Amino acid sequence: MKIVLVGNKKFNVYGGYEKVILTIFNYLKNNLDDFTFYFLISLSHNQKFEIIKDFSKFNIEKFSDYNSKYIYKFFYYSKLMKNFILNTEFLLNFNSTKLYFKKYHKEEPDIILVTNPFYINTIYKIRNEFFINTKIIYWDHGDLNFYVKRFEKDIFRRILLERILINNIKKADAHFAISTGIKNYIQSYDPYSKVYTIFNPSSVNNNRIIKKSKTPIFTYIGRLDDKVKNLSFMFKGLSLIKKKWKLKIIGTGPDERKLKKIAKKLKIDSKIEWYGFQKDPYSILENEGVSALLLTSKSEGLPMVLIEAISNGIPVISSNCKTGPEDIIINGVNGYLFEEGNLDDFVNLLSKVITDKIKIASRDKIKETAKKFSEELVCKNFLNILKDISNKNC
Secondary structure (H helix, E strand, C coil), X not given: CEEEEEECCCCCXXXXXXXXXXXXXXXHHHHCCCXXXXXXXXXXXXXXXXXXXXXXXXXXXXXXXXXXXXXXXXHHHHHHHHHHHHCCCCCCCHHHHHHHHHHHCCCCCCEEEECCHHHHHHHHHHHHHHCCCCEEEXXXXXXXXXXXXXXXXXXXXXXXXXXXXXXXXXXXXXXXXXCHXXXXXXXXXXXXXXXXXXXXXXXXXXXXXXXXXXXXXXXXXXXXXXXHXXXXXXXXXXXXXXXXXXXXXXXXXXXXXXXXXXXXXXXXXXXXXXXXXXXXXXHHHCCCCCCEEEECCCCCCCCHHHHHHHXXXXXXXXXXXXXXXXXXXXXXXXXXXXXXXXXXXXXXXXXXXXXXXXXXXXXXXXXXXXXXXXXXXXXXHHHHHXXXXXXXXX
């Protein structure tokens, strides 16, 4: 089986998306006799960056139709307006993508997995020109929800983008959704689309259970991106708690400096410990233990950090953003959901954790709730569905 993965993620950081891709493609490599795969990074403009070591051994190509972000933006907005006024096709990086497939893929791929919804039509046009039998699968990791949420207040731009998304969704032969919410999003654009819900795989078969801390200790593990993760909201909520607490932040990202300034302004900087990126973040928590993991995101796909936390026996407090957390959290068992953006709701849950007035299952039972996300179960399901799609006339 020959698979090409096309998306705009750079593989220059090791986050949830990268973990999923690495886990699934290593499984496919080990469980298919004749398997080749290629990763294509479609960029807004040509740029230099270093691919992380975990992906350096793979066949990866990066390309763009544009040499600078300014040229890209000019053509991007021009194409948006032409699509709206003249109903022309919206094609991103069509020329460079076509050149790549023409040069490197004399034999057609069995499947092209697309992880950005705006590239589907580009791949559809190229498939119809070169690879008649190749199946196109759109694999959504939260992008539809992200774009809709991002332009919630910009009604005109949202209308333009949704028009393109509706057209693109219909061009895929099948869809992979990593959460129930994402499946609902896809089917809201195309009710007749074939959508498979495939959760992200996680290493849940470890024997580790992180104990409950003697004093209130919270943790955040992940990318320091305030626009999506809404960490400033988390800090504001914690600043309203007058009782003793500590927050351990494990991860790096573009907003680290900004967040440290916010913590200082809110006078909670002395209560926060910053650990940077850690290959095994849960080892940081083993000595003192932890009360709960916190997630305050505005949007997610299927947050791997929640799955990893419960697989280590840690209860979680998460925003009930539109996709992801509801598939993982069972209120009163492995954690609690609060209304996204509702500060009072969030602070109330924090206070109950600190005063030990919250109902939660034992750490062993919390761990059991992660079993449906196990690597073996999810990857086996992924492979079987790929085979099924590849052999069918979708």
